[in-house]
Amino acid sequence: MKTIVLFDNLWIGHHPAYFKLFAQTLLNLGYRVLAFCPNPEEVRESLLKKCPDTMDRLYTFKLGDPDPNRLGISQWVRKFMLTARLGQTFAALLRWRTAARLIKQASLELDIVPDIVFFAWIDNYLGYYLKHKLVDRIFPYNWSGLYFLPSDRQNQKGLFSPAQHGLPLNSISLLKSPHCLSVGVMDEIFAKKLRTQFQNKSVAIFPDVTDESPPDIEYSLAKQIKLQAGEKKIISLLGSQCKRKGLLTLLEVAKLTTSENWFFVCAGVFEESSFLPDELKKIHQAFDNCWFHWQAIPDGCKFNALVAQSDVLFAVYNDFPYSSNILTKAALFEKPVIASKNYCMGKRVEKFGLGLTIEEGDVFGCIEALHYLCNKSAGKKIDYNFEEYRAIHSARQ
Structure with missing residues (x-):
């Protein structure tokens, strides 16, 4: 029986x-799984319900980010780690060392040698100037990983790239390691680029899966929103509430459309640090057509309850070139989306007819789109293809 280690230091x-989902899929395929994450109890509880017959092949371990304090690192170096690119690379190196130590401990304890380690968020283990030969000495196991937010994509906006400045190692140089057997990405365009750069590696396009649990019709927050909205159309921005998610654009739309039959919902953790003081004042101005819930929404049936009762999902993100499973949620419940043009999300919305796209920050473009999606105004025609998008990004893929 082959053994796969799952690793993720974020929760x-x-x-x-x-x-x-990764753990459940691997267990159902007959593998033994060693799962390292910040909340192993939650993983066991979830999988006990979904695949109880496989629990004898699941071993869970608690994992956090390496603490520089425990490693004897001085305060100025710790500050450097949080702010500088080289510091981020140093932090990645510490994560490799921690992963190697924990896997070795578990292997000795269980008398099991892992066949491969899969990093569910490989982004935290990559870094500029990080040579694979150094990591190979620290981490002797074969590995693979899902690359969620490729830094190479950010260079489209002209951000600093070592390769552009004649420096030898960009953030994906580590993929040259002979221990790296494959890498997964969610953007088909970036996958083509990686396949060109790393012709001896397997580059897989992962579906942007989501929890497909039925909506919790008894979820109290969903009931409160529906009661407050009445007969109005519900336009929702769900998940983390930060500047990048286009929150300021949505609130400006709400301010200008108080006479419309629209009700705006912003639900998720509020990231205050992403806004300037003047922007925070605007956010805290209350409008009768808005509902704010600045707390985390658990994924699964509760999150899906908010999606299911929405009429439109707002996804006009700022400078976001990546995939997002809010599109999968939209396809699952057949809810139209307003997204930013260009990049991965915008192209997918247009290709699959998931809704409409506008320029980032285009308040009046958003109002026009809402008139069509909510009030069926003339001038546009969308050939919705939720079914195909659902099939491509289903967990069953």
Whole structure:
């Protein structure tokens, strides 16, 4: 029986749902799974319900980010680690060392040698100037990983790239390691680029899966929103509430459309640090056509309850070139989306007819789109193809 180690040091946003899905899939395929994550109890509890007959092949271990304090690293170096690119690379190196130590401990304890280690968020283990030969000495196991937010994609906006400045090692140089057997990405365009760069590696396009649990019709927050909205159309921005998610654009739309039959919902953790003081003042101005819930929404049946009762999902993100499973949620419940043009999300919305796209920050373009999606105004025609998108990004893929 082959043994696969699952590794993820983060437990926010999509991380818990993805990690549990990976573990469930591998167990159902007959593998032994060693799962390292910040909340192993949650993983065991979830999988006990979904695949109880496989629990004898699941071993869970608690994992956090390496603590520089425990490693004897001085305060100025710790500060450097949080702010500088070289510091981020140093942090990645510490994660490799921690992963090697924990896997070795588990292997000795269980008398099991892992066949491969899969990093559910390989992003945290990559870094500029990081040579694979150094990591190979620290981490002797074969590995693979899912690359969620490729830094190479950010260079489209002109951000600093070592390769552009004649420096030898960009953030994906580590993929040259002979221990790296494959890598997964969610953007088909970036996959083509990686296949060109790393012709001896397997580059897989992962579906942007989501928890497909039926909506919790008794979820109290969903009931409150529906009661407050009445007969109005519900436009929702769900998940983390930060500047990048286009929150300011949505609130400006709400301010200008108080006479419309629209009700705007912003639900998720509020990331105050992403906004300037003047922007925070605007956010805290209350409008009768808005509902704010600045707390985390658990993925699964509760999150899906908010999606299911929405009429339109707002996804006009700022400078976001990546995939997002809010599109999978939209396809699952057949809810139209307004997304930013260009990049991965915008192209998918247009290709599969998931809704409409506008320029980032285009308030009046958003109002026009809402008039069509909510009030069926003339001038546009969408050939919705939720079914095909659902099939491509289903967990069954």
